[in-house]
Amino acid sequence: EIAATVPIAVYPRPGYTLKARLSPAAAMLRPWTLDTSDAALLPLMEPPALVFLGGPENPASATAIRAAGGKA
Structure with missing residues (x-):
């Protein structure tokens, strides 16, 4: 539902980057995935x-x- 509402940017995080790229959501959104x-x-x-x-x-x-407050 979120993907139908807003464009999504995934920031690289240690231990999660590959998991995110191989996730079911990434597979579903592959046709709408932009090049970096x-x-x-x-x-x-x-x-x-x-x-x-x-x-x-x-x-x-x-x-x-x-x-x-949003400051990393």
């Missing part, structure tokens, strides 16, 4: 749209980021 090089287009896309972002893996926990 096209990530800047994601905000312009109509859902469903998915991009796996490149870059260094960030070990920060989502819970800790939320607790810090």
Whole structure:
């Protein structure tokens, strides 16, 4: 349901990046998955749209980021 509502960007995280790419959701969204090089287009896309972002893996926990007011 979320994928039908907003475009999704997946940030690389240690221990989760490969799992995310092999997940059932990623398989379902494969036809709407952008190349990493096209990530800047994601905000312009109509859902469903998915991009796996490149870059260094960030070990920060989502819970800790939320607790810090969104600052990692």
